Amino acid sequence: MVVTNKSGSRGRPRRFDPDAAVATAQKLFHARGYDAVSVADVTDALGINPPSFYAAFGSKAGLYQRVLDHWTGTEAIPLADILRPDVAVADGLAAMLEEAARRYASDPAAGGCLVLEGTRCTDDGAREAARALNLGAEAFIRDYIAARHPGEADAVTDFVSTTMSGLSAKARSGHDLPRLLATARLAGGVLAQALPG
Amino acid sequence: MVVTNKSGSRGRPRRFDPDAAVATAQKLFHARGYDAVSVADVTDALGINPPSFYAAFGSKAGLYQRVLDHWTGTEAIPLADILRPDVAVADGLAAMLEEAARRYASDPAAGGCLVLEGTRCTDDGAREAARALNLGAEAFIRDYIAARHPGEADAVTDFVSTTMSGLSAKARSGHDLPRLLATARLAGGVLAQALPG
DNA sequence: ATTTATTTGTAACGACCATTACAAAATACC
DNA sequence: GGTATTTTGTAATGGTCGTTACAAATAAAT
Structure with missing residues (x-):
């Protein structure tokens, strides 16, 4: 069991871990800054396609919000x-x-x-x-x-x-x-x- | 004589003053930062079209270089x-x-x-x-x-x-x-x- | 008056941006 | 097995970016 579904949900399982994705995005944003990181940069780094990204995070700013939340709990x-x-x-x-x-x-x-x-x-x-x-x-x-x-x-x-x-x-x-x-x-x-x- | 030609040059005279353009661009760059100012912003502010801009300054970075030069002599x-x-x-x-x-x-x-x-x-x-x-x-x-x-x-x-x-x-x-x-x-x-x- | 040189306005260029339509694929529930 | 549900991959959307091709316009020089 490599990939697990979100418990209680039907449908195709997602092939990536959102938390790990946030950590990866945090590195990108920290290294290059919000403006210089494109959604394509993030999806490439995660090995996913834009629809998967938007289904999980809503928008680039939405991902950034989650990065900030994760950051306050770890590296702040x-x-x-x-x-x-x-x-x-x-x-x-x-x-x-x-x-x-x-x-x-x-x-x-x-x-x-x-x-x-x-x-x-x-x-x-x-x-x-x-x-x-x-x-x-x-x-x-x-x-x-x-x-x-x-x-x-x-x-x-x-x-x-x-x-x-x-x-x-x-x-x-x-x-x-x-x-x-x-x-x-x-x-x-x-x-x-x-x-x- | 509202507009003067660059002395000794033939051809159609330019309809704007490059030095005044640099001063206008300086205000834009200072107010919003280099990245947030587009070439379209500059040409709109100057009332000129892109070819006139590129004939005078070569590129956006070229204009910025002239802005920096002007700045060191005035507001630095x-x-x-x-x-x-x-x-x-x-x-x-x-x-x-x-x-x-x-x-x-x-x-x-x-x-x-x-x-x-x-x-x-x-x-x-x-x-x-x-x-x-x-x-x-x-x-x-x-x-x-x-x-x-x-x-x-x-x-x-x-x-x-x-x-x-x-x-x-x-x-x-x-x-x-x-x-x-x-x-x-x-x-x-x-x-x-x-x-x- | 013709030639030569320069700037003009119009209209595009290709590249990249964030974002999404759509249908096939893959799972859970009944 | 059939159906509902969710994610997938492909391929586009409209927008903006910096930059430029091109021909008409306008001046000086001959």
Whole structure:
């Protein structure tokens, strides 16, 4: 039994695993960006034909939405684990920046953050989906800062999110782990200065 | 005499001014990015037809090259004026970051840096042209730092260029002047610390 | 006035895009 | 076995992309 039907469904069985397809698509989107990946690229990589693709995912943006969902559960930076109440806010944010540097440089074939790069694509639906995810992460960061430094929360959130956007851009343009890490640590120095205590 | 011929040339006179066309194209590219601007968009904006466009500029990438050339002479950040030998390196770099924030937010319709955003397009030729321009600017910054802080030149150049990439991305995603300026000033704060003296 | 050179407008080119019509194939249910 | 249901492969859809062939139009040079 190599291929299994979706339980309780009649008809011809599908010859590919949608979850594996999402993982494959995630690699493509991460490596080349949403705009530069065509539906033909995806169907070729999966060894399927367009009708199978559209039956499973509805549209290219629909697949991207599922990629984003899968990504939050697997490769997203675990903010809740890093921004802990038992470490100084500046230390937590610095750790987050360093973790971002590590992840953005981890796959030389990819480069940068899937979500941050997705916020720059030309498709309205895909862009807003990535944007929403990013806004949620920024809100989490802002709340974390505001709990102990309410007066600095907005400005410091802007600073760290700007730095992460820059790190993602530089990762995509070829900066390797040591360079990204050094940049993240310099940025981290701002935080100890802006958030005393 | 409304339209003048290029001096010394025979034939039908062209009905548009190439320099004005470059300025119009610059606005389009800056506002929407290279990929999102089609040749049809440009010819429509100029009121000309494709053959006139290709006779004047050769290709879409050729027009972009001329836009970049025009940009360096007009709207590019005047690094040589800001990174002066008579101010502390940290102060010069901080002023550069603030100037970047101002320029990236100056045109709400546009957003971000024409060159930095150009380094992210999907056309190979256009991307490499923007990249080359950006690499030149980074080399200038690196030389400026290295003259007085050779040991920190590479890392600090990476930091400021990463910050500028982040500022450009955030400008494009809606951050206004006060937010960008506050971020630039936070980033500038680390320079005095990293470059003592 | 004829020739030569250049730009014009019209109308296409082939390539690629995301997406789908349609009928044959393959399974589960009765 | 017959039927309902779902996915398959083939082949297209209309649209947009950057780019160009071609001939009429318009100017300068002879």
